[in-house]
Amino acid sequence: MDLSNGSPVITDPMAMGQPLMGVLPSNMMPFSVMPGSYSSPAGAGLNVSRRKIEEVLVNGLLEAMKSSSPRKKHNLVFGQENLPEEDPAYTAWTATTCPSALASFKQIVAGAQGKKIAVFLDYDGTLSPIVDDPDKAVMSPVMRAAVRNVAKHFPAAIVSGRSRKKVLEFVKLKELCYAGSHGMDIMTSSANYEHNTEKAKEANLFQPAREFLPMIDEVSKSLLEVTSGIEGASIENNKFCVSVHYRNVDEKDWELVARLVNEVLEAFPGLKVTNGRMRFVR
Numbered sequence: 001m002d003l004s005n006g007s008p009v010i011t012d013p014m015a016m017g018q019p020l021m022g023v024l025p026s027n028m029m030p031f032s033v034m035p036g037s038y039s040s041p042a043g044a045g046l047n048v049s050r051r052k053i054e055e056v057l058v059n060g061l062l063e064a065m066k067s068s069s070p071r072k073k074h075n076l077v078f079g080q081e082n083l084p085e086e087d088p089a090y091t092a093w094t095a096t097t098c099p100s101a102l103a104s105f106k107q108i109v110a111g112a113q114g115k116k117i118a119v120f121l122d123y124d125g126t127l128s129p130i131v132d133d134p135d136k137a138v139m140s141p142v143m144r145a146a147v148r149n150v151a152k153h154f155p156a157a158i159v160s161g162r163s164r165k166k167v168l169e170f171v172k173l174k175e176l177c178y179a180g181s182h183g184m185d186i187m188t189s190s191a192n193y194e195h196n197t198e199k200a201k202e203a204n205l206f207q208p209a210r211e212f213l214p215m216i217d218e219v220s221k222s223l224l225e226v227t228s229g230i231e232g233a234s235i236e237n238n239k240f241c242v243s244v245h246y247r248n249v250d251e252k253d254w255e256l257v258a259r260l261v262n263e264v265l266e267a268f269p270g271l272k273v274t275n276g277r278m279r280f281v282r
């Protein structure tokens with residue numbers, strides 16, 4: 001699933017029967033239970049040890065949300081994401097998790113000598129800026145021209161957690177390959193896509209988790225239902241994974257989001273939750 005930062009995701013054997021455990025930071029695994037937090041009606045009938053385990057899971061998820069989503073100052077205000085006044089924690093986080101390839105460009109070129117090169121590009125935060133509304137993460141014409149140019153020289157693909165269809169709509173370049181849902185939905189050629197027969201389209205598709213589509217749809221609906229009352233929360237169905245966005249949710253409600261996601265996941269032990277930039281991915 002964007003059941004996510006990383007994502008399916010769907011049939012991870014490590015996650016079977018152990019929802020969320022796989023994504024907890026190791027220091028959260030020994031039962032450092034934090035008492036006195038939110039309790040939901042759904043938890044009313046649980047015995048103490050089960051409740052404790054749930055506390056650990058939710059608190060672990062909350063910690064993961066905080067550590068993987070350091071906030072830029074003012075980032076709740078649409079359009080002010082790129083203000084120069086950054087939170088030092090955010091700056092340190094980007095430096096360690098996303099070092100610039102441009103800073104090591106000479107080494108990369110040297111390492112590529114004599115090798116066949118293929119280029120794999122991320123979409124959000126790479127080809128498009130990170131914005132508060134996922135539907136508005138459009139790519140600039142300059143960036144599109146640069147990618148088109150890259151594709152003239154190397155086989156190129158976009159790999160994204162988004163649905164493949166959505167990325168293609170944003171990028172609009174037929175000369176690329178697209179892998180959506182974190183690689184669970186691969187289209188090897190998008191040339192003539194609209195004009196191809198269904199059979200020809202199928203031949204270009206690799207969707208190893210197709211049998212799980214009904215389950216993902218069900219999870220998506222459940223997540224939409226349980227989070228509908230939380231201001232700022234939104235659900236994005238990415239076909240083979242689902243994102244729960246909390247970028248626009250007040251931080252005081254993050255624990256509630258974590259708890260509700262955890263509760264929904266209990267019914268789907270085969271799915272895995274991972275954490276991304278202000279979103280869960282399943």
Ligand SMILES: O=P(O)(O)OC[C@H]1O[C@H](O[C@H]2O[C@H](CO)[C@@H](O)[C@H](O)[C@H]2O)[C@H](O)[C@@H](O)[C@@H]1O
Nearest residue numbers: 124130131132134137160161243247277278279
């Ligand atoms: O392919 P990835 O880099 O793993 O990211 C996939 C996710 O991208 C989108 O979310 C991110 O960008 C949004 C728009 O800028 C932003 O609002 C969100 O906070 C980011 O996490 C996409 O909306 C998600 O569904 C993907 O999972």
